[in-house]
Amino acid sequence: MNPNPSFTTIANPLAHLEAIVQLLREPFLVLDDSFHIKTCNPAFCHVLEMPVTAILDQDFFGLDQGQWDHPPLRALLMELKEHQRAFQDFELCQSFSRLGDRTFLIDGQSLPQEYPVETTMLLGIRDISDRKRAELKLEEFNRQLIQSNRELQDFASVASHDLQEPLRKIQAFTDLLATELGADLSETGRGYMDRIQNAASRMQTLINDLLSYARVTTKANPFVPIDMEQIVAEVLSDLEFPIQQSQATIQVDTLYGFEADPLQIRLLLQNLISNGLKFQSCDRPPQIRISMEYLTANANFADANATDTADGIQLRVQDNGIGFKEKYLDRIFGIFQRLHSRNEYPGTGIGLAICRKIVERHNGTITATSDLGSGATFIITMPVKQPVIPSL
Known part of the structure; x- marks a missing residue:
């Protein structure tokens, strides 16, 4: 038996072609050399919102009161008919009287000349x-x-x-x-x-x-690989006086690198650590812990050294200060939002808003867990590698 039968061996070529067309999920139709529709699939009927009986044997350019008679498309189909010049991704933007504003991508291909039926052209149409x-x-x-x-x-x-x-x-x-x-x-x-x-x-x-x-x-500066240990050391050096004045204890766990704007990460940490120093409890000196983990795609912690397999980082800044009620969580990251009067704690109410803006610029999230009188933990999640965004 011939494993590759020619078209002439197919008993009913048009039925064979139609069976294939009906399997396609994208709108599809077959035209003869007069641009009449010989067959189409249900997806095409769905796009036109017309029954198949109102489409078959109709002039393609006469469909929907001639609204498919678009001169550049007509020219492409004439080239396809006369010279078998296939085309792809022709964009038809049209305001249809029934369908409204629509955009279609149209592909055209001619059938092999030896195909023993009167159909000559195949059209694939995607509604985008x-x-x-x-x-x-x-x-x-x-x-x-x-x-x-x-x-x-x-x-x-x-x-x-x-x-x-x-x-x-x-x-x-x-x-x-x-x-x-x-x-x-x-x-x-x-x-x-x-x-x-x-x-x-x-x-x-x-x-x-x-x-x-x-x-x-x-x-903003470009995203580059950063040395978190160096950045934290610089921030703690800048805050040396308030740290000593408040008799604070700062614990820094192992930190890892990722792609970021180093100056903005420095500002982020400076604001969060300063918050821990400012909102200290009256009965104990501040204790602040800075920790970090790599994350995998399923949000589990990755091997600490597996930088190639990690998708994100989770940075935590934990303090033992006065804390806050978590019902105010959304409020604390808003600009000019304060939970305490200026007489109690100085500041403008912009620090955490800056933190959120920095994290969002790094395609990350920031949140916090806390309870009144029990300190707060700020949790920042960011990608290890920043996506490349093409300029417009």
């Missing part, structure tokens, strides 16, 4: 309307994101120059008044002067924190 709409939404989102980043850059420029200049003058002249006229001021006057100086200092801190928040995206 949903994908196209998603792509357009993504493009619009990216445009808005670029615009938002430009506005943040403008704000950072204003904040770093125009806002700070008058503030420096306020601070300078109040310092001069306090120095030159302080002895002549009444107690009430000295109180007013102190309030002006404190307000100016808080404003300076607020501007600096807002600049840090804006620069997470506007002044």
